[in-house]
Amino acid sequence: MKITMQIKLQPTKEEMALLDFTMQEYISLVNDILDYAIASDIMPRLTSKTMIAPLPSALKAQCYVDAKSIYNKTLKHKSRLPVLKKPVAIWNNQNYTIGDGYVAFPLFANNKTTKTKIAAIVPQRVLDITATHKLGTLRITKKGDKYVAQIAYEVEEPTIKVDGNVMGIDLGIKCPAVAVTSSGKTKFYGNGRQNKQKRRKFAAKRKKLGKAKKLKAIKKSRNKEQRWMTDQDHKISRAIVNDAVVNGVKTIKLEELSGIRQSARTSRKNNHSLHNWSFYRLAKFIEYKAALAGIEVVYVNPAYTSQTCPCCGKRNHANDRNYVCSCGYHTHRDRLGAVNILTA
Structure with a gap:
């Protein structure tokens, strides 16, 4: 089963602006892909090269994955496609690193992609989990004026005995x-x-x-x-x-x-x-x-x-x-x- 742990980020003012920009562009690209799908009545086949946005290739790819998941769910349940508004950005587990006092992930700045270390409060418990468990996606979101990294990880469910x-x-x-x-x-x-x-x-x-x-x-x-x-x-x-x-x-x-x-x-x-x-x-x-x-x-x-x-x-x-x-x-x-x- 999947469990999510949270890490409080401590970005500088410049990093805050970059995170805000990245999260907004991420949501904008997901919505653009969904708009394209609605107009075409089919989910388009896109790559990081064909998606135009000031984002790292890893984030563009994840935008497509998220948009495709939303599109397929709405088709299955015959519901209306939502318009995403809350700023967020998601990296897969191959594109981020958690260390003692930081979380590092690629960001797009000055027309190039750079893996950026953002200062963070990383408890020992989190470091132990990263060393012993399979990690999932990294989700950066904003709660009030605070920036939070949410990391999903897999834990093995114990065998359930129904007698008792x-x-x-x-x-x-x-x-x-x-x-x-x-x-x-x-x-x-x-x-x-x-x-x-x-x-x-x-x-x-x-x-x-x-x-x-x-x-x-x-x-x-x-x-x-x-x-x-x-x-x-x-x-x-x-x-x-x-x-x-x-x-x-x-x-x-x-x-x-x-x-x-x-x-x-x-x-x-x-x-x-x-x-x-x-x-x-x-x-x-x-x-x-x-x-x-x-x-x-x-x-x-x-x-x-x-x-x-x-x-x-x-x-x-x-x-x-x-x-x-x-x-x-x-x-x-x-x-x-x-x-x-x-x-x-």
Whole structure:
């Protein structure tokens, strides 16, 4: 499986300008190739010599690869071709080097291509990975005023053994995740109240910035909120998988991602939280961390998991967070979801 690591670049002002120019030209060339394909109704055969752009040959070739991939995907799914806007540039694994304190890759300047070393914060962990793993593409992007190098690398997935303990996980808003194992253990993860409060503060701040027409500050605030939310999902998914390993879990059951937003109960005050909280991201974090631990992940239909009694099968609506059935069964509403996902 592929994992992506990030390296913070520390370019000079001249290098910043060159990186900005390169990323913009890269996106422009990809869009030009796609425009050509639309007009011709076929993906053209192009080489680095026939593609006119102030970019190294390696980048031109990668532009063609990216454009062809986008074109083929849109044909397969019968969707409209997108127009790429976010500045980015991608080098294949034969055209860059990672060293102690730098990342080097070819750039086009003064009418010639030169492999340029850009100062970077390269942890020892990254150096160890580059020495022991097969690296994929290098992707340079810009987040705010920071430049980031993203490198994909391959890791071998452990052999998954399906026999053993099973864990069912219910994802939600008030409680980000509840896990129940087939051995009877239950655990709640994350703090939904804290998450909502944090996001409301970010939203209130952006509202004030909007009245002041501070667009850059609004974007910075939104990026900061996304980083915070992503960090929370990483911590929750890591805790879940760690507990799964300790409890001998071999299979984790999650709700099908396509129906998770529809199945989650919401209200007007929760609506903003629901549509800004990425269930998909948390599920994917759990999935890839579980794969590295040799744990299988299975997705099940979440329909009525928060209403169906696991003892008699009768459907009841919970009173706030308390679920009580006429047969005598009672539990926390979110735990009920996890129990039903476990037995699905």
